[in-house]
Amino acid sequence: MIELKNVTKEFKVGAKDKVVALKDINLHVQKGEIVLLKGPSGSGKSTILSLIAALNKPTIGEVIVDGKRVSKLADNFTSLFRRENIGFIFQRYNLIPSLSAKENVIVPLIPSNPDSNWLEDRLQELFQNFSLESKMEVMVKNLSGGEQQRVAIARALVNNPSIIIADEPTANLDKKLSLEFIEILKKLKNGHNSIIIASHDPLFFDLDFIDRQIDIHNGEIL
Amino acid sequence: MLLTPEIITILALDFIFLFFGTIAFFISIRIARYWDLNSTTPLQYKLEKQSFLVATIIKYIFVVKLPLFLFFIFTANKLSNVIVGAMCAAGVVNSVSFGSAMFFYKILNLYIFGFWLVLNHFDLKNENQPYTRYKFLLYAIGFIFLLVEIYLDIDFFTSLDVSKLVSCCGALFSAASTSSFSFIFTVNKLYFVYIFYAIFVLLMISYIFKNAFVVLSLNLIYVFIAIISLIVFFGTYIYQLPTHHCPFCMLQKNYDYIGYVVYITLYIGTFFGISGAIMSILEKKKEKFYYNVSAIFNVIYAIIISAYPITYYIKHGAWL
Amino acid sequence: MKSKINLFLFDFSVLSIFRRGSKNIFIFFVFTLLIFLLSSVLFISNSIKSELDTTLNALPDITVQRLQAGRAINMPLSRLNKLLAIDGVNAVIPRVWGYYYFANAGANFSVVGIDQFEDQYRDLYTKLCDKFNFDKLKKDSGMLIGSGIDQMLKNNFYQGYFNFVKPDGSLAKVKIDGVFKADTALESNDVIVMPIKKVREIFGMKPDEAVDFVIKVANPSEIPNIARKITEIYPDTRVITKEDLKISYQNLFDYKGGLFLALFVISTFTFFMIIYDKASGVSSDEKREIGILKAVGWTIDDILKEKFYEAFVISFVSFITALCLSMFYVYFLNAPLLRNIFIGYSNLKPAFDLPFSFDFQTFAIIFFLTVPIYIAATIIPSWRVASMDADEVMR
Ligand SMILES: Nc1ncnc2c1ncn2[C@@H]1O[C@H](COP(=O)(O)OP(=O)(O)O)[C@@H](O)[C@H]1O
Ligand SMILES: [Mg+2]
Numbered sequence: 001m002i003e004l005k006n007v008t009k010e011f012k013v014g015a016k017d018k019v020v021a022l023k024d025i026n027l028h029v030q031k032g033e034i035v036l037l038k039g040p041s042g043s044g045k046s047t048i049l050s051l052i053a054a055l056n057k058p059t060i061g062e063v064i065v066d067g068k069r070v071s072k073l074a075d076n077f078t079s080l081f082r083r084e085n086i087g088f089i090f091q092r093y094n095l096i097p098s099l100s101a102k103e104n105v106i107v108p109l110i111p112s113n114p115d116s117n118w119l120e121d122r123l124q125e126l127f128q129n130f131s132l133e134s135k136m137e138v139m140v141k142n143l144s145g146g147e148q149q150r151v152a153i154a155r156a157l158v159n160n161p162s163i164i165i166a167d168e169p170t171a172n173l174d175k176k177l178s179l180e181f182i183e184i185l186k187k188l189k190n191g192h193n194s195i196i197i198a199s200h201d202p203l204f205f206d207l208d209f210i211d212r213q214i215d216i217h218n219g220e221i222l
Numbered sequence: 223m224l225l226t227p228e229i230i231t232i233l234a235l236d237f238i239f240l241f242f243g244t245i246a247f248f249i250s251i252r253i254a255r256y257w258d259l260n261s262t263t264p265l266q267y268k269l270e271k272q273s274f275l276v277a278t279i280i281k282y283i284f285v286v287k288l289p290l291f292l293f294f295i296f297t298a299n300k301l302s303n304v305i306v307g308a309m310c311a312a313g314v315v316n317s318v319s320f321g322s323a324m325f326f327y328k329i330l331n332l333y334i335f336g337f338w339l340v341l342n343h344f345d346l347k348n349e350n351q352p353y354t355r356y357k358f359l360l361y362a363i364g365f366i367f368l369l370v371e372i373y374l375d376i377d378f379f380t381s382l383d384v385s386k387l388v389s390c391c392g393a394l395f396s397a398a399s400t401s402s403f404s405f406i407f408t409v410n411k412l413y414f415v416y417i418f419y420a421i422f423v424l425l426m427i428s429y430i431f432k433n434a435f436v437v438l439s440l441n442l443i444y445v446f447i448a449i450i451s452l453i454v455f456f457g458t459y460i461y462q463l464p465t466h467h468c469p470f471c472m473l474q475k476n477y478d479y480i481g482y483v484v485y486i487t488l489y490i491g492t493f494f495g496i497s498g499a500i501m502s503i504l505e506k507k508k509e510k511f512y513y514n515v516s517a518i519f520n521v522i523y524a525i526i527i528s529a530y531p532i533t534y535y536i537k538h539g540a541w542l
Numbered sequence: 543m544k545s546k547i548n549l550f551l552f553d554f555s556v557l558s559i560f561r562r563g564s565k566n567i568f569i570f571f572v573f574t575l576l577i578f579l580l581s582s583v584l585f586i587s588n589s590i591k592s593e594l595d596t597t598l599n600a601l602p603d604i605t606v607q608r609l610q611a612g613r614a615i616n617m618p619l620s621r622l623n624k625l626l627a628i629d630g631v632n633a634v635i636p637r638v639w640g641y642y643y644f645a646n647a648g649a650n651f652s653v654v655g656i657d658q659f660e661d662q663y664r665d666l667y668t669k670l671c672d673k674f675n676f677d678k679l680k681k682d683s684g685m686l687i688g689s690g691i692d693q694m695l696k697n698n699f700y701q702g703y704f705n706f707v708k709p710d711g712s713l714a715k716v717k718i719d720g721v722f723k724a725d726t727a728l729e730s731n732d733v734i735v736m737p738i739k740k741v742r743e744i745f746g747m748k749p750d751e752a753v754d755f756v757i758k759v760a761n762p763s764e765i766p767n768i769a770r771k772i773t774e775i776y777p778d779t780r781v782i783t784k785e786d787l788k789i790s791y792q793n794l795f796d797y798k799g800g801l802f803l804a805l806f807v808i809s810t811f812t813f814f815m816i817i818y819d820k821a822s823g824v825s826s827d828e829k830r831e832i833g834i835l836k837a838v839g840w841t842i843d844d845i846l847k848e849k850f851y852e853a854f855v856i857s858f859v860s861f862i863t864a865l866c867l868s869m870f871y872v873y874f875l876n877a878p879l880l881r882n883i884f885i886g887y888s889n890l891k892p893a894f895d896l897p898f899s900f901d902f903q904t905f906a907i908i909f910f911l912t913v914p915i916y917i918a919a920t921i922i923p924s925w926r927v928a929s930m931d932a933d934e935v936m937r
């Protein structure tokens with residue numbers, strides 16, 4: 001369960017100025033729920049996601065995930081929190097281009113020094129699911145956009161996260177690949193994962209597996 | 223002043239410690255003063271990040287210091303060839319008035335820096351970081367200790383004098399010596415042996431019941447009695463000479479460097495015992511891992527050290 | 543507590559080194575060169591030291607010189623009996639020797655006179671005696687020369703003999719009876735051995751004088767006592783014991799090595815700045831990468847660990863590479879160029895081989911002076927990188 005309580009987020013710009021990205025937001029996401037955050041660019045969607053993932057801290061208010069006050073965690077504990085709970089799908093894939101597909105997927109697991117047999121099985125499973133078996137050893141920068149997106153999804157899922165966060169996941173994909181992505185997303189809904197998508201792509205607007213759509217405007221929930 | 227490559231090496235690393243230690247010191251002071259996990263100010267975020275710099279620096283200093291200390295003894299042993307009268311590190315170390323004190327001081331610092339790392343480890347295990355303030359205060363004190371150590375290093379190496387005649391260990395570690403610990407040679411050495419084994423048995427029992435205060439005090443006593451009994455009794459069996467009481471000569475090649483094994487096991491055993499006990503008190507929970515490591519190494523120490531007189535007795539059918 | 547080494551992290555670090563190859567290769571080369579210089583110098587000085595040690599061990603227990611106005615002058619043979627009478631003295635041997643300056647080559651030869659199988663030379667010259675007939679040498683008034691001198695004379699077109707210029711200007715032609723190559727090349731390469739009578743003739747010395755006395759002692763622990771007694775009997779003498787020589791040689795070498803090291807330490811700190819600078823320059827790609835790592839759950843500690851592995855791998859590989867290179871350079875190639883620093887008198891002391899001598903201590907010194915310093919230089923830059931904000935990736 002994810003809870004944002006009276007969250008305001010300001011960004012300092014320059015020496016004195018500040019941008020108010022979020023204004024006194026309250027948000028509740030249930031376990032297993034799929035939520036779409038929509039709104040124009042600059043409305044504060046990414047900021048909400050980064051607060052949930054504890055990449056950032058609210059200026060006022062607090063963020064609570066599974067009873068844990070993640071907005072109070074010190075930097076290294078936020079990392080541990082993400083490692084255990086969050087799977088990230090970014091707008092720009094955010095893969096490490098000079099590593100192979102397999103190496104990219106392993107990255108989130110490296111710090112926990114996994115058992116190598118278990119890891120092999122997990123990778124086989126993921127790469128099969130995303131029909132990437134033949135691309136395992138290929139360097140990511142030599143993969144097509146769709147393949148890169150699938151590698152990015154595989155990476156987000158490798159740690160079995162309870163929360164999946166996708167920031168503009170279709171922004172760099174053409175229509176066909178976008179629909180493909182939506183199919184994958186549909187399969188991820190299993191009642192255990194909360195999925196939060198931030199997007200202004202109309203493709204998402206009338207999908208029946210999305211439980212709730214939230215409109216954001218100028219840092220406020222409408 | 224002697225300008226040997228060994229001394230330059232030690233001083234160069236001292237300089238690095240000084241440089242990074244000072245940076246860490248100033249950050250530590252700030253953290254100790256302003257740390258507030260509940261605050262969301264930029265200062266707090268900055269301190270959270272800087273705390274990792276300090277931790278890294280301290281890890282670095284400790285990890286380099288451990289082998290460097292062994293290297294220091296090694297160097298002192300080597301200098302004994304150059305300094306007239308010295309046969310081993312004991313003579314060299316004691317060629318300056320504060321030699322012995324400096325030596326024990328260095329060991330004390332190894333315990334302090336090591337304990338800092340343990341405290342840090344526990345601090346970072348808990349989201350509330352309960353020990354942050356204390357660990358940085360501890361470092362601030364540890365840094366002062368480090369400064370003194372570096373000063374002593376420099377003073378020591380600059381006052382070494384090749385032409386000055388120094389005592390060899392035979393003279394230093396005997397009843398006739400005027401040093402503060404010479405009284406131990408006037409007591410029947412078997413008493414120390416009995417005490418050593420008595421403490422050892424009590425220590426082993428304490429690991430069963432795991433009362434932190436008992437484990438802590440017994441480990442502290444164990445270090446002292448282990449070293450004293452090593453000097454008055456067990457060492458003589460390593461050397462196979464009833465009059466050879468030096469705790470340094472066993473670090474030399476003639477004795478297969480057995481001294482390094484002996485002291486390192488003693489250090490690990492008591493270090494884990496002491497820090498495990500302190501952490502048990504702070505965490506209000508028995509730190510089994512630390513106790514186990516401590517027990518294992520303390521047993522290894524006792525076995526090694528007992529093996530010498532026993533094999534001697536088996537071979538010769540008599541005690542020294 | 544998990545103590546298993548994280549091989550995945552290690553792999554990742556090694557890959558990172560290669561991924562940022564051009565930056566790392568530069569550091570690797572400079573660092574390897576630096577370690578190479580350091581270890582070569584230490585190896586050479588060790589080698590020379592061990593060579594000297596062998597020579598010094600062959601030295602007499604006590605050497606007695608006579609001083610006048612602070613300079614050594616010849617010793618009357620008449621003093622011999624009084625010295626022999628001191629308790630504990632086994633033998634007193636008068637030595638006749640000197641340096642002959644050979645102007646054409648600009649070099650000094652050590653000319654040593656021997657009579658028979660004198661004790662003090664036994665160690666040094668028994669090997670020669672197997673090969674050369676000393677009786678013949680004496681009859682002919684010929685000489686034996688070290689291989690270095692042989693080379694030098696050949697270069698100056700002397701074949702089979704050499705003309706010494708005596709103090710009165712006349713020439714003494716001496717036949718070369720043989721060439722020797724001793725174990726301790728450093729000391730005996732420039733030595734000429736010939737009968738005492740001939741040495742006296744060449745240097746114009748009186749027959750009842752020697753250059754100095756060497757004394758053999760029954761019990762080495764008595765040396766300081768005997769030395770004291772000698773100065774009591776003959777206050778105008780200088781008594782040099784083997785121990786004195788050893789210590790002063792040791793100091794001289796430690797001093798020379800130390801001076802070099804001091805320079806080395808300075809250059810190391812320069813290098814420290816270079817690494818610091820290189821490691822601080824973080825590209826935008828690298829920044830993004832750190833952001834990704836933190837977003838997917840790496841802690842500051844994990845990134846610091848990764849950076850530490852990188853630094854350790856680079857510095858350790860440099861260390862091993864440089865060590866191998868300099869072993870090859872010093873012991874196989876005989877350290878061309880560099881050794882001249884140590885044996886400044888290279889044309890006086892002709893060529894010799896550097897004997898292999900390697901101990902744990904040298905290894906430790908080289909290690910401590912390089913790897914930890916490299917790693918230290920990366921501490922602050924690594925921490926800067928590791929503590930960057932992760933929300934970079936969201937933009
Ligand atoms: N790190 C930052 N520094 C300054 N301003 C920021 C930062 N991140 C976001 N903002 C500002 O906050 C507002 C919300 O941004 P964002 O959450 O990225 O919007 P969206 O994802 O909906 O496009 C924007 O005005 C943006 O300029
Ligand atoms: Mg956005």
